[in-house]
Amino acid sequence: MGASYEETMTVPIAAADVWQRAWEVLRNQQGAAGSIMTSHPGVLCASFKTTWRSWGEKVTVQVGQTSVGTVVGIRSACAFPLQIFDWGRNKGNVQQIRAGLEAPARSEGNRS
Numbered sequence: 001m002g003a004s005y006e007e008t009m010t011v012p013i014a015a016a017d018v019w020q021r022a023w024e025v026l027r028n029q030q031g032a033a034g035s036i037m038t039s040h041p042g043v044l045c046a047s048f049k050t051t052w053r054s055w056g057e058k059v060t061v062q063v064g065q066t067s068v069g070t071v072v073g074i075r076s077a078c079a080f081p082l083q084i085f086d087w088g089r090n091k092g093n094v095q096q097i098r099a100g101l102e103a104p105a106r107s108e109g110n111r112s
Contacts, residue, residue: 003090010070010072029097031048033048042063057076057086058078059093059097
């Protein structure tokens, strides 16, 4: 199995809002290749382009509502299953998505 990295976080925001935010973060992520699809309710999947460090990655974001907030699972895995070194690429993908979800939402009037 190829290299991968994953994290789970809980945010005090409604699942529908987190879902929309995750969609935006993935769509705006550098290196995102093509469409972002939903394979199951509460799951977003995206592919990232091949770079000099990697044959590409597949990123999955799972969003689920709980009594304490919304739980978000973020996983990045090498697209080539035999790639065992990712040179921090998967961890970087997860951290960028996490940072995008943790950043305060900007209103339309405050966009720069």
